[in-house]
Amino acid sequence: MTERKPPGVSFESFVDKQIRDAEARGDFQALPGVGRPLQSDDTTYDELWWIKQKMAREGMSVLPPTLALRKEAEDALAAAAQAPSEPAVRKIITEINARIREMMFRPPPGPPLGLKPYDVEEVVRQWRERREG
Numbered sequence: 352m353t354e355r356k357p358p359g360v361s362f363e364s365f366v367d368k369q370i371r372d373a374e375a376r377g378d379f380q381a382l383p384g385v386g387r388p389l390q391s392d393d394t395t396y397d398e399l400w401w402i403k404q405k406m407a408r409e410g411m412s413v414l415p416p417t418l419a420l421r422k423e424a425e426d427a428l429a430a431a432a433q434a435p436s437e438p439a440v441r442k443i444i445t446e447i448n449a450r451i452r453e454m455m456f457r458p459p460p461g462p463p464l465g466l467k468p469y470d471v472e473e474v475v476r477q478w479r480e481r482r483e484g
Contacts, residue, residue, distance in 0.1 A: 417464040440478045444471045
């Protein structure tokens, strides 16, 4: 525990003396994180900093529902292109279309969706062309 500042001694000189004494005892020799950069050099204050760091450590991300659906739609088209059969392509596109329609008819909580359901027959036609070519 630190001692009390004696009367008549300035705070600066009192603190300097405590630091010098701690250095002389070697209290600063084996501190955790020695030689490593500070965690963040961001000077702006973010009250959710700890949540963002936790999510980064856990490998999590949170997107607004419309952006998440855009990503799912993109992934669905990629999956349809690699599907092994025509029924699989139809199933993938039908499922993502149902999700898109559901999102289209409720007010978006985030940015606008900007998608409309895919034409199943057009996706199947493109799939056939890629398979034949």
